[in-house]
Amino acid sequence: MSTPAAPALDSLDLALLQALADHPRVGDLELSRLLSVARATVQGRLRRLGEAGVIRGWSPELSAAAAGFDVAAFVSLEIAQGALDTVRDELLAIPGVVEAFVTTGTSDVLCRIAAASHAGLQGVLLDLNRSTSVVRSTSVMVLSTLIEPRLLPLLATTAAGREARAPAYR
Structure with missing residues (x-):
């Protein structure tokens, strides 16, 4: 593709x-x-x-925290060789998994989790670990958001560079 x-x-x-x-x-x-x-x-x-x-x-634009799901974590998953499609299907079946990325490094998948409580987070973690394709998981709790998702500053760097290289006449 x-x-x-x-x-x-x-x-x-x-x-x-x-x-x-x-x-x-x-x-x-x-x-x-x-x-x-x-x-x-x-x-x-x-x-x-x-x-x-x-x-x-x-x-x-939706806010999980404002909707009552203010407990957040990132979970890295090490998965069995060739199990990416299976893990994707399993992650889609868990509502608390709000995003997932295939990664390089020591883990294979990085998930962003949202839950209404610590008990809810534990439930999502248990659901993740029930997968026979997940070899190991590591979770990290989010304490606060330092920078909200943003793309405009990044996009501005490409346009600014392009316009700086453009000829003076138009």
Whole structure:
């Protein structure tokens, strides 16, 4: 499965993404006013960013902690050779597993867990360890979030570098 080529983001794309982050429920017309560009420009950019997968959806950003699941942990799993598909299916069946990543290093999979209590977290850990494909698990409790998930600063580095290399004329 090939990954589509990443679009070349420019300062208008970044401004549009920042405006969406700051005002997630804003419409195209208001975005065009905020950015001082034509509505068709906003619509075209949104379509391009959506088709490229930069914008993955329009669903609300959910908070596990605000919804009562304020106990969080990361769990690294060492799994049996060739068991990745089985482990994926097993992880999907455990609601407390909110994310999972295939990794390099001493573990094979890193999971982010959310639970309503320490007892709930223990239940998720027990569910993980019931898997015959999991050889070993190591858990680390989250005490607090230091940096919330963010991508705009990273995206800005590519656009800033591209614009710095662009010719002075336009």
